[in-house]
Amino acid sequence: MSNQDHHHEETFISKYIFSLDHKMIAKQFLLTGMFMGIIGVIMSAFFRLQLAWPDEGFPILETFLGKWAPDGVMDPNIYLALVTIHGTIMVFFVLTAGLSGTFSNLLIPLQIGARDMASGFMNMLSYWFFFLSSLVMIISLFVSSGPAAAGWTIYPPLSALPQAMPGSGLGMTLWLVSMSLFIVSALLGGLNYIVTIVNLRTKGMSMTRMPLTMWAFFVTAILGTLSFPVLLSACLLLIFDRSFGTAFYLSDIMIQGEILTQTGGSPILFQHLFWFLGHPEVYIILLPALGITSEVVSTNSRKPIFGYKAMVGSILAIAFLSFIVWGHHMFMTGMNPFLGSVFTFTTLLIAIPSAVKVFNYLTTLWRANIQFTPAMLFSIGLVSTFISGGLTGLILGDAALDINVHDTYFVVAHFHIVMGLSAIFGMFAGVYHWFPKMYGRMMNKSLGYAHFWITFISAYGVFYPMHFLGLAGVPRRYYSNTAFPMFEGLVEINELISVFAILGVVAQLIFFFNFFYSIFRGRQSSQNPWRSNTLEWTTPVERIHGNWPGELPTVHRWAYDYSKPGMDEDFVIQTTPLKDGEEEGH
Amino acid sequence: MENLLTILISLLAIIALVQLVRIFELATKLKGQQEIEISDKENHYNGLALLIVGFGFVLFVAYSFKLWGHLILPESASLHGIQIKLLWDTTMYLILFVFFITQPLLFWFSYKYRGKKNNKALYQTHNNKLEIIWTSIPAVVLTALVVFGLKTWNNVMVPDTSNAMVMEVYAMQFNWTARYSGEDNKLGDANYTLIGGINTLGVDINDSASSDDIITREIHLPVDEQVLMKFRSQDVIHSAYMPHLGVQMNCVPGMSTQFAFTPIKTTSEMRKELKNEEFDYVLLCNKICGSAHYNMQIKVIIETKQEYLEWMSQQDNFNTLISR
Incomplete structure (x- = not known):
């Protein structure tokens, strides 16, 4: 893209709707992700009402769910639909598109010193496919047989047979269409991110001078482009099974008194294909959050990130391992025990790079000069949840121990803490930190503090007690526990969880208020409000197409020269040439 | 009508909130505070809160086994459950050991190194010796855990069933x-x-x-x-x-x-x-x-x-x- 481009007249449509500018596309991803997030989070509040107070009528449920909640009592089918769509929305629409889509788009060109993405047009398509996908997913909520309800993992035959449950009717078809569109969006975005990082780094920005955010987004994009196509094929084969009578996943089935003609397929095949994406997906969600945290922690510790090369190495190691561990989701499918052994081995290996990352974060904080911005608080929250949730992975990844906690609330606790909370904390950190870059204004700090503290406490309040539900043997995706005398003692703990859940949901209103208030009325930001080293803070506050008004910046040092002795300030922007005799860090 | 009222009240509440935040922001501006920078006071209170909430959480985790321990399933009623229990306990102690070291460190460092105007952080980029130590210790521990786990898994899943x-x-x-x-x-x-x-x-x-x-x-x-x-x-x-x-x-x-x-x-x-x-x-x-x-x-x-x-x-x- 040439220098003159930003003199173009921009119409309303080309500026705000079909924009080719990565900064605008980032905001589009963020706003759409936030909108989907509201739906996903409200759903969780609804099913928490049901779990804590089963059989009790809540008028609000009837208002929102209509015929699915007569007299405010939730129907079992809509319960399953809610957990399914909650999972789908949070995993894909919020924490993949909303997180990666927003910050990869915003930061990649800005932090490597490029005028825009390699292909602005592909980037625009990526957003609009995501928009369409969201639209289809939302439409699926309103079909008369209800939305998809087979769990976010949509295992066939349950998801393949409309006879098996109402949610496997039109709702499931729309789910599959929506996800296929979503994957197209993820691939268009991912390819663009990779090409941009490889080709468009400015002069002096070698790979080893890139901020860790760039490494995280780069590796995430590679993970996505390698694994999402596999999910697309899984979805397409499922569409064939559902609509064209093929038998990829179906065999020997009699349902509702009807003997199906399909034979020879394997339901387990779907699980292999699904988790071949599904496990890397966990890291597609987590790595960007860790990348954001590395940047935020270093900046606000006023201290270089400790062990830059070890951090890059562990990102690469985690990414590599994430491709060979998918079987740990399937220990109980009756797989050959030898295969279980292999997956146990590879899974537990992930603990090593993860531990390295944690120790490096801790050492970064050691003898730092920590500035507690809301972003920094969320980043520290992330490190805490990453430890808490990561550790229980040692149990679930060990096939022998998995036998008795597989598919129980222990799993729900584990993945919500290690992946859900960590990623959403990373996303909040990113929003607070780069809000000035997006809107040229600051978010309100005090509201940010209130938001963090209520969210942090209620998050642990929701998910920590769930470990005990799991250890008591409570299966996930149960509409109610009342059918089993052995779960009678768990009523109070379920109520406690729901109270924290509702508190946590309400606390997000603070965030949304702060976000929209600050867009219009927030304090004007200065050019480099966090006194940060990276290139995005050398662009003018006012958004311009092409990012830098004149020449592209030239990079002379790595991104983490904070509190370097012999410097006037406690930060040195990457464009500052090395002084005579000065050694480059890392 | 009721819905309309709810919407009206919510709207008014939002407007009131906007004005409140506005007043608050103007007040800090009048006091001449540099709103963007984090004051020592803010660093102090957030650091202290992290220390209290963080340690509170860690202590609660320790206490929760007493509070909710009775909810956990009783000792396994089958033979292989006893083998698994040994692996379970070993893993659990390891997890808790790491948890009770890393979490307190995180919250302690956050408090101890909270920012002050005249402080300067240590410029420290890396230490290969440390990296090697904390890569190899988990590697050794996990190798032991993997070997133990695989042995247990194979004993449980591939038993002799000729007389079953x-x-x-x-x-x-x-x-x-x-x-x-x-x-x-x-x-x-x-x-x-x-x-x-x-x-x-x-x-x-x-x-x-x-x-x-x-x-x-x-x-x-x-x-x-x-x-x-x-x-x-x-x-x-x-x-x-x-x-x-x-x-x-x-x-x-x-x-x-x-x-x-x-x-x-x-x-x-x-x-x-x-x-x-x-x-x-x-x-x-x-x-x-x-x-x-x-x-x-x-x-x-x-x-x-x-x-x-x-x-x-x-x-x-x-x-x-x-x-x-």
């Missing part, structure tokens, strides 16, 4: 059926195309092994005897989960799966241990399977061999069932 009693648990939306192999200890062939009428499991009448099979709606197991449980499903994937026995296996249509185990506590022993006269073992569905997934269960009774044989003698075998 063979039986089948059959899953369909939304109930379970048990089929015992009878005197020949061999299950008759079964096929979903043969399902019909009273033959709900599709057992093949022409297979000689099927005539003495016994179909029941309760699972009875003799204590201290190994059972090889086979699983089939009629429609969608289910998962047979017996939490107290530490048994779980998916039931997949078109495929046969199995799990071998030895129960070691009878129902009445367990009732005594739990001080609960109502207690019963249960096999429940642990893979989402449809609207009544949450209530797909079958009672499991573990009893002495004598009681078991007595119960078994009262059941009709497949031949009698069909010819009736």
